[in-house]
Amino acid sequence: MAQRTTEIVTGLFIIAGLAALVFLALQVSGLSPKSDTDTYTLYANFNDVGGIAPRGKVAMAGVTVGSVRSVTLDRETLQARVELAIDAEVDNIPADSAAVIRTSGLLGEQYIDISIGGDMESLQPGDRFYSTQSAMNLERLITNFASGK
């Protein structure tokens, strides 16, 4: 009987450990059980991506709607070409929307914000954002301000 109790308590222990791991995965790292098939791809070219890196956040009106898949250099335009994975549910982004790089808080991480346009047509998978706004470079801003430009 003692062996049985031990087995049950040990079983609970292991389940608690797995539950803790699931907690760390879902609640702490925000891993969502959704798979990659639920997203579609959009592209955006920036003059300066700043701190944007793969798996960075893509938000619309403050709500996360996707993530950055890759950041590469476009050889033709010499701009940074960012591949975005957007949730399939969000399939009605107006075609004239802009991709803007913003910073959460003063020192927070940079993310891509989709600034909504007014077009009736929506962006289709594989489309490129027509207008983008690059990362605000605080250092450059201060330099410009100081030199009076």
Place this chain on the structure above:
Amino acid sequence: MDSGVYITLRDVVFSRSGRRIFDGVSLDIPRGKITAIMGPSGTGKTTLLRLIGGQLKPDSGEILVAGESVPKLKRKALYTLREKMGMLFQSGALFTDLSVFENVAFPLRVHTSLPDDMIRDIVLMKLEAVGLRGARRLMPAELSGGMTRRVALARSIALDPELIMYDEPFAGQDPIAMGVLVKLIRDLNLSMGLTSVLVSHDVPESLSICHYACIIADGQVIGEGTPDELRQHSSERVQQFLQGQPDGPVPFHYPAADIGSDWGLGGGSA
């Protein structure tokens, strides 16, 4: 194979950390008999048992148990051979986290796939043989020294071995416990035909039950034979050990010139 001999040691040499413990020991242990191996403390009697059990390997020489060369056996064969051996350790060496019953059942559970009720019957039978059937629910910590050894004895005969080795079974026991153990060793030998090897320095108890005895000192066998032969042995060292004289040729006491000088008459050593 000589049918009358169960264990053979030939010219066994063994040394540990630079000290030579056995220097050419040869010995035959007869099948189905009780053999006592005696000798002063520190002569490596326990080491001898470990050599027979294959826990230690000799530097050179041959050790045959039931016709198999123990030092040359592969791991698996050695473990199979050990199932035929039982060993009673000086401390009993019961598993402290298991009850008396489970201790005795341990070898059965590991080496056989008998059903539980059969294991129970065997365990109770073995405990009955050592007179401790009533103590089966106790934990080892609740047992006296003598009872611990009896439980350990029941455990070592659980698999009905061919050979049982007793490491100092009488050391530190009160006279009653000693008597019980002497009786048990003799009964087990008679009823099961066990080849028994008894390592001890308790001369009267050992000689009273053994069929055959040998005395080891300084890494060598200094005398062997039946108890009667040994009592008549011509060697002074054997006589000194058997009679427990403080003085004599065995150099564990500083040699004295003659008894008289110890009485302060001559002062010869000064």
Place this chain on the structure above:
Amino acid sequence: MMDNIAALGRLGLDVIATVGRAGRFLTGVLVGVPRPSVGFPLLVRQLYSVGVLSLAIIVVSGLFIGMVLGLQGYTILSDYGSEAAIGQMIALTLVRELGPVVTALLFAGRAGSALTAEIGLMKATEQLSSMEMMGVDPLRRVIAPRLWAGFIALPILAAIFSMVGIWGGMLVGVEWLGVFEGSFWGNMQASVSFTEDVLNGVFKTVVFGFVCSWIAVFQGYDCVPTSAGISSATTKTVVYSSLAVLGLDFVLTAVMFGDF
């Protein structure tokens, strides 16, 4: 002078010999897994004594460390007006570093020393020897379940530690100091990556679990079977495990998070 050099050489050879013994010991433990019907109940019993019985100290320590991180983080971050980042700070600290390391250190002190003492005492009372004479290999029967139990228990304990710690941090940050719960979790989720942070942390605990259990059972098995020998082996377990954990943590962190 020559004596000192000779002593140094002897010490070096001793260390190498010990490492060799530990390696041979490990092979002996790992080869020849016992039958599941025999091994499983033994493993469960050890998981209980190594894992479940360590749970209390792990939960309490995790809670307090998380709460302290909450307080400290708040004081520092509120200077920059970014106290919302407190969740991110607590989670990253716990998941990457404090969870694995502190759990391993506590484990070495609580479970490792107990393992060493238990095995050492079994050796001193000839239990291991008598098992060998019964035709049962103590490496498989006694040591292997304990090694595996430690190896399995530590990652579980560390995950629980991190979870409780984050909860403790939230208690302080959100309930007492008034950080918005949404930004607490939101910041955390935005910055903690499952593969980079959580899985790397789990990998660390797997390594620590293996090393701590190995040191503990080896010290017990290799000890001088006297009371002084067992006490020195227990000390060695705690000291060696702690040093190994901290050293390996640096190496693993450099490999996982270092940019080179």
